[in-house]
Amino acid sequence: SSCFGWIVQRTRCLSTSGAQPQPLVELREYQIHPEHSVAYLEATSDAADLRKSLTPLRFFSLPETGGQLHTATHAYYYEGGHAERNEKRKAMTSSAEWNEYLKVCRPHMQSQKSTLFVEAPLVKEYDEVTGLRDDHMNNNHNHNYNNNINKEDKDCILEIRRYNLILGYDTVPQFLSLYGSGLPSKLSAVGTDPTTSLVTLLYAEVGRLNEVVEIWRHGNGTAAMEQSRVAARGATEWREAIAKIAPLAIEFTSTIHKPTGFSPLR
Numbered sequence: 001s002s003c004f005g006w007i008v009q010r011t012r013c014l015s016t017s018g019a020q021p022q023p024l025v026e027l028r029e030y031q032i033h034p035e036h037s038v039a040y041l042e043a044t045s046d047a048a049d050l051r052k053s054l055t056p057l058r059f060f061s062l063p064e065t066g067g068q069l070h071t072a073t074h075a076y077y078y079e080g081g082h083a084e085r086n087e088k089r090k091a092m093t094s095s096a097e098w099n100e101y102l103k104v105c106r107p108h109m110q111s112q113k114s115t116l117f118v119e120a121p122l123v124k125e126y127d128e129v130t131g132l133r134d135d136h137m138n139n140n141h142n143h144n145y146n147n148n149i150n151k152e153d154k155d156c157i158l159e160i161r162r163y164n165l166i167l168g169y170d171t172v173p174q175f176l177s178l179y180g181s182g183l184p185s186k187l188s189a190v191g192t193d194p195t196t197s198l199v200t201l202l203y204a205e206v207g208r209l210n211e212v213v214e215i216w217r218h219g220n221g222t223a224a225m226e227q228s229r230v231a232a233r234g235a236t237e238w239r240e241a242i243a244k245i246a247p248l249a250i251e252f253t254s255t256i257h258k259p260t261g262f263s264p265l266r
Contacts, residue, residue, distance in 0.1 A: 021081030025058075025117040025132055025202055027213070030072040036108035037062075037070050041260070043108075044072070047101040048262035054092050058132045059265035061158050066255035073160075073257060077132040115207030119200055122180045128187045129198045153195060155221030156266055158257040164250045165210040172203050175212055175248055182241025189238070191231035195219025199265065217265065222256065 032040050041062075044051075051057055060074040078084040092098050123131040165171045179201065187198065197217050204211040218224035232238055259266035 021083060022118060022205075023133070024078045024081050024085060024205065025119060025200070026076045026078065026085065027115050027117060027202075028072075028074050028076070029113040029115075031068065031110040031112075032070045032072055032108055033110055034070050040072070040105055040108035043101065043104045045260065045262055047098075047105075048260075050095075050097055050101065052262075052264075054095060054098060055088055056134065057264060059158065059259055060263040061257035061259045064157070064256045064258050067253060075132065077134065079133070115211075116205045117202035117213065118205050119202055120176050120179075120212075122176065122183065123200055125180075126183070126187065126198075129200070132200050153219035155223075156195075156217065156219050156259060157221050157225065158199070158259060158265070159216040159218060159225055160255045160257055161214045161216070162251075162253045162255075163212040163245075163248075164208070164252075165212065165248050166250055167210060171210055171248055172212065175245060176201075176203070178241045178244050178248075179212075182235070182238040185235035185237035186232045189228075189231040189235040191227065191234070193218065193220055193224035193227040193231075195224045196228040225256075 044060075048060075056077050056079075058075045058077050060072070062073065063069055063071055076085075076088075078088070080087075119131060123129050163175070165175060183198075186192075195218060199215040199217050202213045202215075204213075216225075216228075218228070
């Protein structure tokens with residue numbers, strides 16, 4: 001999609017009170033004291049069903065390499081935008097069970113960070129991109145994705161790739177347009193591991209602005225990631241798109257995460 005089209009879509013979302021709310025993805029990152037990581041994960045696993053009953057949890061993971069370790073990373077999809085998020089957060093503070101969990105887990109934390117993102121329009125344009133909406137996660141939307149998911153993928157990892165872009169109103173639209181122009185060739189690249197799939201592409205709405213995040217799932221772990229990377233290098237349109245994206249970026253990082261046993265996406 002073009003930069004102009006992206007701007008028009010964003011304007012429509014924000015222009016009238018009668019418009020549908022903009023769905024939001026909240027990415028929360030909690031730095032855990034290393035010596036408390038086991039205790040934190042045990043308490044959080046025990047409270048997993050409670051968390052899922054109170055929030056629209058999409059994934060919960062911990063990094064293995066590529067960045068700050070012992071960072072509990074969890075994402076939530078709010079179809080109703082800010083209003084739904086506010087409602088859910090209020091309900092959590094009113095839950096006696098949740099408050100008991102907080103008493104146990106908060107001493108294990110060093111810091112907490114929350115950033116709000118929006119899924120890029122192209123997420124809805126490709127069947128190969130699952131997105132974080134509930135119907136996608138429940139495997140009602142994407143036949144190709146369903147075929148690539150195997151419950152025996154015990155080595156499954158999430159690859160979280162983050163771009164910090166230069167300042168400017170049109171930087172993110174430019175990025176999304178270029179990314180979208182090359183994505184089909186990457187998704188169809190010969191040799192891509194069949195367990196590799198693009199989960200979502202996000203851009204920041206509240207937090208560090210002009211940040212874009214892509215999340216990939218590799219069912220066969222790092223072997224799948226490496227095989228798919230090699231395949232992508234042979235995708236001409238993708239390589240051309242990345243060459244044009246590079247001047248827009250200040251920093252780029254890639255982190256490998258391991259989903260927890262209770263993570264919906266794993």
